Amino acid sequence: MLLRIKNLRTHYRISDGIVKAVDGVSLYIKEDEVFGLAGESGCGKSTLIRTIMRLIPQTAIVSADEMSFRGQDLLSFSDKEYRDQILWGEISLVPQSAMNSLNPVYRVGNQIVEALQAHTDITKSEAMDRTERLFKGVGLQPQLTRNYPHEFSGGMRQRAMIAMSLALDPSLIIMDEPTTGLDVLVQERILRELKEIRKKKKTPTSIFLITHDISVIAEMSDRIGIMYAGRIMEQADALELFNEPYHPYTLGLKNAFPSIRALDRELISIPGSPPNLLEDIPGCLFAFRCPFVIPECREARPPDLEVKPDHFVACIRTDHVEAFRKLAGDKKTWQSSKSTT
């Protein structure tokens, strides 16, 4: 097991109270797999990865039952130990809006050279050689290392960021919305290149892919998690999650997503909007929008139930899933639950 997280909470204290941005997330990432995490804006997916990368403000309150990387307890690492032993070498990050993550006054290649030299003992010319090879690996011409970020298109900057994340040959790359904002043809090429890079690499690399775009998740991932309001509602093997979803939120999302391969399918939106994470809500956080809600749902937080091997669902009504799957395809089911937007 590469990364294992149990019951992670990241709360922010603000003047109005405590925002429970991540509230009890358990997940694991195996060696050599792509784990995709899908969720809407504000569901806590960026906070989750920033917690793993230790990029959150000091005021945040973090707690977890377990957070380990290859069996090493990450919680016991000091910030310095974490930077020296884990960051970039073992876990690297392709941040959201990678377009703006490059320093505009440095040549792109030098930024990667700098990262290489900060973490290894190689000379500058060796680092430059390596940077050029990395550029080739992501489909950029080696001479582009001498260019400045503004001379790059959005797709090229994204590739440069991916090259940087690969620089120290990490075993886990976390990608936060890696293709959001790119045109579909550019997105397609970057996703394809990622697959090829993983195939070509000698050491196995896992990817933790975070995006709101379920189509991209479906295309890339071996396993998928669905996040909502700071919690993971369901996680399973990709095919299984699409073919046999259990959680009503997953069922709803599937209906809401358009596909050019299903022109006649009617889209159904999920009424309502996510809950305010400032409030103390005892039960299931999806209960407000769920058409299958019963009073018990609002009483206690549903545990992560393992309905099949490696398939976890945070719902207390999984016994009725057959009926739910049938009903979820009907627009009336969703309209009957309350609220307007």
Add this chain to the structure above:
Amino acid sequence: MAILEVNDLKQYFYINPGLLAKLLGGKQPSVIKAVDGMTFSLEAGEIIGLAGESGCGKSTACLAIAKLRELTGGIVHYKGKDIAQMTKSEVKDYRRQVQIIFQDPYESLNPRFTAFDIVAEPLRALNIGDRLEVSERVLKTLELVGLKPVEYKDRYPHQMSGGERQRVGIASALVLEPELVIADEPLSMLDVSIRAGILDLIRDLSDRMNFTCIYVSHDLSILSNISERLMIMYLGQLMEMGSTRDVITDPLHPYAQALISAVPIPDPAYKRPIPNIKGEISQPIDPPPGCRFQTRCLKMMDICCSDDPLMKEVKPGHFVACHLY
């Protein structure tokens, strides 16, 4: 009857070289041909989709049609009238009948206006109705877009979610009861679970209020769901046009084929083909003669570099601008 006829629409922008370059080299200004010869017509009541990558000129075309820019060339007829030749009162009427729904509900609403004021603004700006009538129409329109007037009329944008804001944006476009609505990526800032609701709303209202709609987006999955006809644009020119089903299931232009095969499918079992395309999108600055797509096309022929391909009706209602056909 066609409500809108666009004929050879052109919108160019000129980049002036610096003074020094002019003095020393006599350098000529370069031309960005943002929209370069776009021809199509719209039937009353239909929803047409306009697809293309960023920078292909789709928003520029919309602004030109809405008469928010002076055309460089070409003629736009609205209900048989040339929009460039309209009198002042006709322009005022045109402004009422043609409305835009903007992309970003977080930035396009005035933060100091309540929902009521935002929706009332177009009426006030065009001096339509007295206080009572304004109030009546605003409340009716809010109701129409699914926002309970009593609950929402006094809210400011920051007190609403993204979906609610976009509904306010739609209400302010519809309060004038327009006949042509241009929706410029109205969903791109919204979450998946509420997108379908806004799509339904636009479709339902276009039926009930009987307006014609140009729906602009880069997202073919969404366009395939809402539009009856689809146009594919590349670097300022239309490449293909036809019924949505024809274009999506049987694209003819090599660009349309590549674009459609690059769209990710929400199904992990589906294996997508690799798009047949090379290179990256460039900019329409001083484009060479011939087809705009020549540099990226894998089926390029000699004629593609010399002659502009014309729109041809290859199948009934299915047009393509490509020398292959």
